Amino acid sequence: MTDAAPPREESLMGHLLELRSRLLKGVLAVVVVFVALIPFANDIYSRLTSPLLAVLPAGTQLVAIEVASPFFIPIKVAFFVAVLLAMPVLIYQAWAFVAPGLYEQEKRLTRPLLGAAIVLFYVGCTFAYFLVMPTVFAFLAGTTPDGVAWTPDITQVLDFLLVLFLAFGLSFEMPVAVMVLVLLKVVTPAQLREARGYVIVGVFVLAAIITPPDVVSQILLAVPMWLLYELGILAGALLSRPSKAG
Structure with missing residues (x-):
């Protein structure tokens, strides 16, 4: 009788x-990608800094003040990119660990949210590289x-x-965060709409804190966060709508 429960x-x-x-x-996935990227570390750094190099005056180059930085900085960039590329594996491993403790309905809701979180993170990074960086660097170059x-x-x-x-990358997770709050019944879509004014002020303050000290990057972060908040409200309202029986 006492042997029933482990x-x-x-x-x-x-x-x-x-x-x-x-x-x-998860660590093995990061290490494998990192090792594969090491031979291309300098090329990756050059590619990431190309929006800055494009606006530097002719004949101007980046400088390396620290003695070992020309070696270590590209390696750090390769590691950072490896973590980004291995992010789906990392998130899947986290999901696989907690999934056995979830109900089937919770699993059905969590899977698309995890997929959306991964996609939105990459979309945020892409937005930063192709739109924000060229705009911010051009602004900074013009104000020198x-x-x-x-x-x-x-x-x-x-x-x-x-x-x-x-x-x-993290700010573009706003719709997922809002939907999770709605699904957990922490807030309702109506309450989120009522808090819209406070959220707009909050995202501008947050953008001023976490972005570089220029108004361009602040606006380019705050406005998408606000629009993604509105998207999260819309998606949360659709998810929380009671299904029609029969």
């Missing part, structure tokens, strides 16, 4: 072993005072790029 220690150990297995698979040589350091350029990619 000991709590064995159950906990099983979860820990499963977690370790999922973490190892006369007599000032604008020669950015490659380490600071990397920090700048990482902030933009992460800021826009």
Whole structure:
């Protein structure tokens, strides 16, 4: 009779072993992609910085102030890109770990949300690269005072790029976050509409904090966040609409 339920220690150990297995698979995916990208690290860095190089004055180049930065910065870029490319694997491993504890209805709702989260993150990064970066760099180049040589350091350029990619990648998750809140019944679409004014102010404040200190990148982040919030309200309203019986 006492052997019906497994000991709590064995159950906990099983979860820990499963977690370790999922973490190892995620790390292995990142490592494999990273190793494959190392030979192309310099080309990747050149490609990522091409929007900046396009607006620099003729004959101007980026500079490396630190002694080892010409070696380490492209390697860091390759690792960052490896994490981005391996993101679907990482999210799947996290999903596979928690999925056994979900009901079937929760699984059906979670799968498309995870897929949408991955797609929106990549869309945000693409938006940052093709629209935001050229616009911001052109703005900064145009505001450089006369007599000032604008020669950015490659380490600071990397920090700048990482902030933009992460800021826009995560901000484009707004519809998913809103839909999750609606599905969990934390808020209703009506309450989200009532809070629209506060959200607009909040996204502009947030954009001013997490983006580089220029008004262009702030606007280019805040406006999409607001529009994505509206999209999240619309999707949340559709999902929360009761289905017709019969």
